[in-house]
Amino acid sequence: MDKRKWFRRIPKVDVLLETAEIQGMIRHYSRDTVVCAIQKKLDEIREFIKTCEEESQAERKLDRLPAEIEREVAKVHQPNLKPVINGTGTILHTNLGRAPISDRHMERLSAIATGYSNLEYNLEEGKRGERYSHFEKLLCKITGAESAMAVNNNAAAVMLILSSMAKGGEVVVSRGELVEIGGKFRIPDVMEQSGARLVEVGTTNKTHYQDYADAVTEETKAFLKVHTSNYRIVGFTETVEVGELTRLAKEYQLPVIEDLGSGVLIDLSKYGLEYEPTVQDSVRQGADVVCFSGDKLLGGAQAGIIVGKKAYIDQMKKNPLTRALRIDKFTAATLELVLQEYLSEEKAVQRIPVLRMMTARKEEIEKEAKALRRMLRAKKLPAEIFLVDCESQIGGGSLPLERIPSVAVAVRPEKITVAQLEARMRHLPIPVIPRIANNLLLLDVRTIERKWFAEIADQLAQLKVLEEEPEIELGEER
Numbered sequence: 001m002d003k004r005k006w007f008r009r010i011p012k013v014d015v016l017l018e019t020a021e022i023q024g025m026i027r028h029y030s031r032d033t034v035v036c037a038i039q040k041k042l043d044e045i046r047e048f049i050k051t052c053e054e055e056s057q058a059e060r061k062l063d064r065l066p067a068e069i070e071r072e073v074a075k076v077h078q079p080n081l082k083p084v085i086n087g088t089g090t091i092l093h094t095n096l097g098r099a100p101i102s103d104r105h106m107e108r109l110s111a112i113a114t115g116y117s118n119l120e121y122n123l124e125e126g127k128r129g130e131r132y133s134h135f136e137k138l139l140c141k142i143t144g145a146e147s148a149m150a151v152n153n154n155a156a157a158v159m160l161i162l163s164s165m166a167k168g169g170e171v172v173v174s175r176g177e178l179v180e181i182g183g184k185f186r187i188p189d190v191m192e193q194s195g196a197r198l199v200e201v202g203t204t205n206k207t208h209y210q211d212y213a214d215a216v217t218e219e220t221k222a223f224l225k226v227h228t229s230n231y232r233i234v235g236f237t238e239t240v241e242v243g244e245l246t247r248l249a250k251e252y253q254l255p256v257i258e259d260l261g262s263g264v265l266i267d268l269s270k271y272g273l274e275y276e277p278t279v280q281d282s283v284r285q286g287a288d289v290v291c292f293s294g295d296k297l298l299g300g301a302q303a304g305i306i307v308g309k310k311a312y313i314d315q316m317k318k319n320p321l322t323r324a325l326r327i328d329k330f331t332a333a334t335l336e337l338v339l340q341e342y343l344s345e346e347k348a349v350q351r352i353p354v355l356r357m358m359t360a361r362k363e364e365i366e367k368e369a370k371a372l373r374r375m376l377r378a379k380k381l382p383a384e385i386f387l388v389d390c391e392s393q394i395g396g397g398s399l400p401l402e403r404i405p406s407v408a409v410a411v412r413p414e415k416i417t418v419a420q421l422e423a424r425m426r427h428l429p430i431p432v433i434p435r436i437a438n439n440l441l442l443l444d445v446r447t448i449e450r451k452w453f454a455e456i457a458d459q460l461a462q463l464k465v466l467e468e469e470p471e472i473e474l475g476e477e478r
């Protein structure tokens with residue numbers, strides 16, 4: 001193939017800019033993005049022709065140039081952060097954004113976010129108010145604590161608590177509770193940032209009451225309990241419960257802090273799940289300060305919620321760190337809405353998506369799975385589509401041992417491999433993230449809301465995802 005001839009056929013930027021198609025794009029987007037896209041696509045064609053040996057392929061590439069440019073420009077204007085459909089069955093998937101907010105709460109949130117609000121304005125008195133005021137009373141009512149506030153996430157909550165209560169002093173914590181939260185963030189590192197010194201007691205599997213007592217010095221400022229929410233130590237073990245620890249703490253007039261991690265507000269064992277210590281338990285047993293995540297089992301926005309004795313919470317509200325860690329109006333509004341649901345446990349379980357998914361019975365999931373299977377089969381896709389039993393997980397470092405019986409729609413493609421299908425599904429306009437097991441692509445219906453069923457079926461059919469030559473651009477697939 002005569003490469004020079006083909007290089008000559010690549011249009012010049014100026015010429016392209018004068019064509020009606022490109023002019024249209026410039027009007028619709030901006031000249032700058034269009035010029036950048038043209039340059040990028042022309043570079044790609046040059047590279048392509050260097051290695052190309054087939055005239056027909058070069059021809060096709062040139063023919064598709066305007067469409068490719070348009071696609072490139074559109075990509076720049078399309079948000080990269082987008083909704084995905086979670087078919088993994090992991091309910092609190094940290095990589096997929098943890099707890100979803102319900103549509104009904106979102107409507108209300110949208111009204112707050114698109115305008116002004118009384119975030120820090122006291123409407124009764126016509127003067128400055130407090131952003132925690134919208135949910136503080138609710139938190140106190142639900143948990144039985146005296147006072148409450150919230151910061152950006154639970155890691156920040158731990159840091160703020162220790163900085164306010166133990167800076168320059170020592171905090172006693174069991175070796176069995178030195179948790180790594182994930183993404184390499186470890187409780188000891190967070191503690192160090194707060195300016196408190198960590199004093200480790202006990203061993204990995206056993207920490208006794210006396211270990212805590214022996215560790216107390218003049219420098220001791222607090223005892224810290226960390227709920228090992230993302231792992232379990234089983235077998236020959238011993239831990240000192242919060243209730244016991246508060247007894248010791250009283251003797252020395254020291255506070256007990258508990259980092260619960262997940263922060264569940266209802267007794268999950270009623271729903272056939274493993275018992276997870278509730279915030280209420282911790283407060284009742286005498287913990288002075290308790291912190292937990294807003295977007296784990298609570299099912300709300302990303303936040304670190306702190307409840308406890310008023311004197312300590314007041315100290316934290318005054319800490320300059322609080323200003324750096326403060327929550328925004330979205331979070332404040334979401335926390336209020338989600339916490340309000342907890343005023344009735346029945347409502348909470350129905351209306352908070354995470355709780356609904358966690359407590360849905362297998363028979364309900366099966367019914368949904370049948371509906372999805374029916375919709376997929378109706379598209380006559382080149383694939384075998386059937387139901388299989390599977391197990392969902394909680395995720396997000398919560399209830400690590402829990403496996404909830406569930407039902408998945410399995411897809412066995414006829415023309416492509418399961419790995420190819422998985423990659424293609426990730427590249428759909430609304431990506432679908434499945435789970436792969438036993439060379440089957442599984443969509444665990446526990447984490448897929450019904451509103452997405454038609455979307456999944458339409459995307460698989462319209463974009464010919466299951467065909468040898470799909471109609472979607474395949475970024476990572478080779």
Ligand SMILES: *Cc1c(COP(=O)(O)O)cnc(C)c1O
Binds near residue numbers: 181294
């Ligand atoms: C998850 C977790 C955290 C961190 O919470 P984020 O809200 O993710 O910052 C801290 N401590 C424990 C015990 C946890 O499980």
